[in-house]
Amino acid sequence: MKYPEKVVIGLMSGTSLDGLDIAACLFSRQNELWKFQLLKAETIEYDSSLKNKLSSLMTANALEYVQTDFEFGYYMGDQVRKFIDTNKLQADLIASHGHTIFHQPQLGYTSQIGQGACIAARTGLPVVYDFRSLDVALNGQGAPLVPIGDQLLFSDFDYCLNLGGIANISFDNASGERIAFDICPVNMVLNELAGILNKPYDENGAAAASGKLHSELFQKLESLDFYYQSGPKSLGREWVEKTVLPLIHQYDIPVPDKLHTFCLHIAGQIARTLSPVPDKNRKLLITGGGAFNTFLIDTFRKIFPAEIKLHIPDKPVIAYKEAIIFAFLGYLRSLGLTNCLSTVTGAGRNSCSGAMLL
Numbered sequence: 086m087k088y089p090e091k092v093v094i095g096l097m098s099g100t101s102l103d104g105l106d107i108a109a110c111l112f113s114r115q116n117e118l119w120k121f122q123l124l125k126a127e128t129i130e131y132d133s134s135l136k137n138k139l140s141s142l143m144t145a146n147a148l149e150y151v152q153t154d155f156e157f158g159y160y161m162g163d164q165v166r167k168f169i170d171t172n173k174l175q176a177d178l179i180a181s182h183g184h185t186i187f188h189q190p191q192l193g194y195t196s197q198i199g200q201g202a203c204i205a206a207r208t209g210l211p212v213v214y215d216f217r218s219l220d221v222a223l224n225g226q227g228a229p230l231v232p233i234g235d236q237l238l239f240s241d242f243d244y245c246l247n248l249g250g251i252a253n254i255s256f257d258n259a260s261g262e263r264i265a266f267d268i269c270p271v272n273m274v275l276n277e278l279a280g281i282l283n284k285p286y287d288e289n290g291a292a293a294a295s296g297k298l299h300s301e302l303f304q305k306l307e308s309l310d311f312y313y314q315s316g317p318k319s320l321g322r323e324w325v326e327k328t329v330l331p332l333i334h335q336y337d338i339p340v341p342d343k344l345h346t347f348c349l350h351i352a353g354q355i356a357r358t359l360s361p362v363p364d365k366n367r368k369l370l371i372t373g374g375g376a377f378n379t380f381l382i383d384t385f386r387k388i389f390p391a392e393i394k395l396h397i398p399d400k401p402v403i404a405y406k407e408a409i410i411f412a413f414l415g416y417l418r419s420l421g422l423t424n425c426l427s428t429v430t431g432a433g434r435n436s437c438s439g440a441m442l443l
Contacts, residue, residue: 108126153198213440
């Protein structure tokens with residue numbers, strides 16, 4: 086079957102609140118393989134007002150929640166319109182992840198704001214959005230959704246690790262089925278701690294590198310219940326703010342020591358996910374903002390199994406891989422093809438997820 090080439094613009098607002106990632110991609114299928122070309126990409130940093138609104142919305146009233154849902158949709162639509170005009174693009178479709186406010190799949194709900202109707206109104210283009218709700222309704226975790234993109238677009242790698250607000254990994258199991266799960270918080274915590282130092286993030290992990298391990302805090306982090314649950318499993322901001330941050334803040338120690346300790350915690354949790362390695366020379370692709378954290382990556386190299394070969398791609402792929410893959414999920418949705426895997430999320434079946442406005 087032939088599939089048409091399409092230019093799809095992916096929108097991603099992650100839990101680390103770095104900003105709105107916009108990626109324009111050309112998708113095609115050649116010789117039974119899916120291909121993509123990243124045409125243009127940009128991150129629109131959030132100003133302090135928008136960042137504060139997004140970070141505090143989970144405790145707002147219903148009226149403010151609905152207003153922000155629409156306001157953020159108009160905001161994204163305006164930013165995409167400028168992006169298209171500036172780069173003289175001819176786009177076929179917009180695929181928006183939105184911004185997650187609530188994610189409690191065990192209670193049967195998830196919510197990403199950024200009304201797709203507002204994006205469509207501002208751009209005049211078809212929009213796919215709300216990628217997670219159908220999977221949750223099918224008793225799945227609604228996350229992670231990126232693994233089908235890992236499997237089809239980055240098939241050269243045995244493991245795909247994303248270091249965003251939360252770390253997640255995907256790989257094929259012994260039966261050839263794609264599985265994936267969230268591992269632990271990353272930038273959601275590291276950026277919070279950097280903020281105490283009046284920095285948006287710990288550049289290159291410099292502050293973490295200057296700190297030292299706090300053994301008691303490390304052991305408390307390692308003992309958290311989530312790490313002993315079997316998959317499929319996923320994390321949301323609620324768990325981090327209720328469980329992880331209060332634990333870290335109860336220790337009156339220098340912030341660099343907290344950063345250092347948490348980086349070792351991240352590395353240890355991911356290393357356990359990779360071990361034991363079934364055979365030698367397994368390739369691990371690392372993307373997401375955490376890939377720029379030199380101290381964290383150096384820590385990986387020290388404690389990961391020797392058989393794991395780390396690969397950090399060019400900066401555009403590091404920074405925009407999630408936006409690229411959500412564009413791909415939108416592309417698959419427009420073709421009526423599966424874009425959400427039950428082997429990953431635990432749902433009752435695979436699905437073609439996302440609400441689509443034409």
